[in-house]
Amino acid sequence: MKILTSDAAEMLQSADDILILTHQSPDGDTLGSGFAICRALRRLGKRAQVVCSDQIPHKYAYLWEGLDSQQFTPKFILAVDVADPKLLGNKLSVYADKVDLCIDHHGSNTQYAKHLLLEECAATCEMIYGVIGAMGVELDRAMAEDLYTGISTDTGCFRYSNTTVRTHLIAAKLLGLGIDAYAINRAMFEIKSPSFFALRKLALDSMETYFDGHCALIYITYQNMQSTSAQQEDLDGLTAIPRQMEGVDIGVILKEKEPGAWKISVRTGEPYNASALCSKLGGGGHARAAGCALTGTAQQVRDQMLPVLAEALGVSL
Amino acid sequence: MKILTSDAAEMLQSADDILILTHQSPDGDTLGSGFAICRALRRLGKRAQVVCSDQIPHKYAYLWEGLDSQQFTPKFILAVDVADPKLLGNKLSVYADKVDLCIDHHGSNTQYAKHLLLEECAATCEMIYGVIGAMGVELDRAMAEDLYTGISTDTGCFRYSNTTVRTHLIAAKLLGLGIDAYAINRAMFEIKSPSFFALRKLALDSMETYFDGHCALIYITYQNMQSTSAQQEDLDGLTAIPRQMEGVDIGVILKEKEPGAWKISVRTGEPYNASALCSKLGGGGHARAAGCALTGTAQQVRDQMLPVLAEALGVSL
Secondary structure (H helix, E strand, C coil): CECCHHHHHHHHHHCCCEEEECCCCCCHHHHHHHHHHHHHHHHCCCCEEEECCCCCCHHHHHHHCCCCCCCCCCCEEEEECCCCHHHHCCCCHHHCCCCCEEEECCCCCCCCCCEEEECCCCCHHHHHHHHHHHCCCCCCHHHHHHHHHHHHHHCCCCCCCCCCHHHHHHHHHHHHCCCCHHHHHHHHHHCECHHHHHHHHHHHHHCEEECCCCEEEEEECHHHHHHCCCCHHHHCCHHHHHHHECCCCEEEEEEEEECCEEEEEEEECCCCCHHHHHHCCCCEECCCEEEEEEECCHHHHHHHHHHHHHHHHCCCC | CECCHHHHHHHHHHCCCEEEECCCCCCHHHHHHHHHHHHHHHHCCCCEEEECCCCCCHHHHHHHCCCCCCCCCCCEEEEECCCCHHHHCCCCHHHCCCCCEEEECCCCCCCCCCEEEECCCCCHHHHHHHHHHHCCCCCCHHHHHHHHHHHHHHCCCCCCCCCCHHHHHHHHHHHHCCCCHHHHHHHHHHCECHHHHHHHHHHHHHCEEECCCCEEEEEECHHHHHHHCCCHHHHCCHHHHHHHECCCCEEEEEEEEECCEEEEEEEECCCCCHHHHHHCCCCEECCCEEEEEEECCHHHHHHHHHHHHHHHHCCCC
């Protein structure tokens, strides 16, 4: 059942021993939401604990600074930024049909929770900001850091088109609490592992342009991932690279997940339709971002892509 | 003479035939400021024209969309975001001692203008926002795009520590006017030339780490600049790269301006003092960002740097 911010606040005010579920492969928004609401609930004298199926990357450690671990039998289950119970991951799957309240900003939310607070805004942290206010809890600096983290990471630091007037108004409030936004943004966006740099170098080396520079491809091979010891997070931002090249209308990233098995990501500028393009290769997605799966060597995969790319651009191969 | 926002607004309201000077090597803030105030002055029925000593890069073309060129003998000279008359460049140097009003956010402003409106805020565009309001001109979407551009570029898209509560509040107002902030940020931060990518690849290839990974160096040789046909703007962001590597406390960028003549940029994290370090090599700067000039081959320059870096880190060479 869909509810309002004030309902969610009342529900949490009446609850106790609250277990807060975040999604697997946790990001700044699910964690920032979880720890901010946890701090607010504890401020009201309640027991509350954030949990995640996956280990939380070290760079997020400041989000729970000063929050000790609490053990209790949960009486109320809250999920934050979790669009689908599948995203709870293995360890938390036991709670899939037991979620009392879900607070989420994904339009794709499967409405699995007993109560759902849903707004299609930039970040769940924007909604948590509202819920904390509606619970009558005054924001402190630690909560503000948590919320800023979610908002900044989910908007690419206010860069993506999901950034709204409200996003900036909330950011202004959070900065007013004296948070070190620069340090947060540096930790979230700038610090990279040696593997990241090694992989980026290989990706740039692999870049090929076609059709008079209107199309660029980069390859991340299985061997590249092995040789650089790259983790999932080291792929950050690679998808954007081809389209950053001046004049490129269609950017393609070919990532070899297992030897010979490729995941293709396509990014397009107007008027080129990425989804239509990928559907010709058995995939799909959105107008500007889509994908498909292909098999073979790098050259074989490229040779499958090129005719479809030429057709999309309306040029001959 | 230093004046207030309301004084500056009154002065501009009484003026006509206003020539608006921007600084050489123009950036988003000087151009955004210039074209926004130009639009506002024209709205008041005045003649106004933005000028720059250098050619304005094509990516900024949207800033003056719809503004035709006006020819007139200037009766009032306004400089925006110009801290020092030297920065007017050759073509505009004739106006160096004729500036009636300067609106600028640089603490280093040399107070060369007859009247100076100075606030040490994130961007001159923040101040222009205030001046336009004080002139009683209602912001339109085109002005908002100009102002947003200056604010976003001078704050690294709200990432740098100069971003304040007011910065976000103004951004909220500008977004409220329906601007396409995503398109602006993409044009300002994402689109790069083939030379940029080629140069970045060479820079990453050149990266060396020392002292257990606490220090990283990258080299941009004269030859690199020639072979990639790189322009000044293709160096964007290179200075940040060494310090983005996890664990690096001191990042050094060695750029060979002319064969054998190097400009060294040093970036440090706390507690390492970049200025103290560079002063040992005849340079100087700020605590976190400083520089110096050295001569020799890449190896000779590195050999001059390493003992100073070791000393700064308190380790042996």
